Structures are given as structure tokens and as C-alpha cells.
Amino acid sequence: xxxxxxxxxxxxxxxxxxxxxxxxxxxxxxxxxxxxxxxxxxxxxxxxxxxxxxxxxxxxxxxxxxxxxxxxxxxxxxxxxxxxxxxxxxxxxxxxxxxxxxxxxxxxxxxxxxxxxxxxxxxxxxxxxxxxxxxxxxxxxxxxxxxxxxxxxxxxxxxxxxxxx
Numbered sequence: 001x002x003x004x005x006x007x008x009x010x011x012x013x014x015x016x017x018x019x020x021x022x023x024x025x026x027x028x029x030x031x032x033x034x035x036x037x038x039x040x041x042x043x044x045x046x047x048x049x050x051x052x053x054x055x056x057x058x059x060x061x062x063x064x065x066x067x068x069x070x071x072x073x074x075x076x077x078x079x080x081x082x083x084x085x086x087x088x089x090x091x092x093x094x095x096x097x098x099x100x101x102x103x104x105x106x107x108x109x110x111x112x113x114x115x116x117x118x119x120x121x122x123x124x125x126x127x128x129x130x131x132x133x134x135x136x137x138x139x140x141x142x143x144x145x146x147x148x149x150x151x152x153x154x155x156x157x158x159x160x161x162x163x164x165x
Contacts, residue, residue, distance in 0.1 A: 005062045007104040012057035014049045021045045023069050023091040032127050060101045068092035070105040082120030085113050
């Protein structure tokens with residue numbers, strides 16, 4: 001039996017923007033059949049990496065290679081008098097899946113959230129048909145929040161795969 005690879009987690013910085021943008025494009029295509037418009041996503045990723053108030057990306061590395069990412073953003077809850085961290089942009093490269101990469105990212109974030117007295121909880125949303133992700137998050141202790149997500153967009157940077165380019 002071989003030992004599992006050592007996974008290290010680090011905060012992403014501005015120099016990581018290309019990897020993060022690439023992972024986000026892969027994520028959208030794989031999980032939702034959507035093609036992200038790089039003219040929107042690249043500056044969006046760069047803006048977040050330059051301003052921690054918008055959120056933070058954490059990267060998972062094995063032998064110095066970036067193999068996964070997780071982002072969190074903030075939502076102030078006046079009802080709870082605290083910050084809710086939203087998990088977003090979770091991606092692990094295909095050949096590193098089911099090897100503890102996501103769990104290492106999640107545990108790192110959960111520990112940071114629990115250690116921060118201003119954070120009252122974490123939330124995420126998952127594509128309705130992504131039942132594998134539903135099960136993964138349920139195994140980590142997430143429960144349905146009782147909310148139905150509605151949207152209204154004013155700019156379009158995402159296309160369904162069958163819409164063309």
C-alpha cells in the first residue's frame with residue numbers, strides 16, 4: 001500500500017490568476033455545461049485576488065503542483081450578527097479526485113471559519129443535477145438551507161455549451 005500524497009494548502013495570490021481562471025472554466029464546463037467568457041472571468045479573478053474583501057481562493061498543491069482550488073466569499077447576516085462564508089469555485093483536477101484534495105481544502109477553510117469569531121457559518125449552492133456534489137457536501141455536514149435561489153443577471157458572461165460561442 002502506498003502512502004497518500006502530501007497535500008499542502010496555501011492562499012492564492014495575484015500571480016495565480018491564470019490557473020484559477022483556467023480551473024473556473026473547466027469547472028463550469030464539466031459541472032454545468034457552460035462556457036465562461038474569458039473576457040469576463042479573467043479580470044474577475046484578478047480583482048478578487050487583489051482584494052481579500054471580495055473573497056479568497058485557497059489552492060491545494062501536491063509536490064508543488066496546483067491540483068485544486070476553493071474560493072469563499074462573504075455575506076453579512078444581520079439576523080445572525082455575523083459573517084457567512086460562501087464556498088464557491090471548487091475544482092480538483094481529474095486525476096487527483098477522490099484522493100483527499102477537496103477534503104484538505106475544505107478542512108482548511110472550515111478551521112479558518114471556526115477560528116474566526118466573526119464567522120457564524122458556511123453556505124454553498126450546488127447545481128440541481130449534480131447529485132454527486134450533493135452527497136459529498138452532505139457527508140461534510142451540510143444540510144438543505146430551506147431557500148430557493150432566484151437570479152436576475154444584467155451582464156452575460158456565461159453560455160450554455162449548446163448556444164455556440
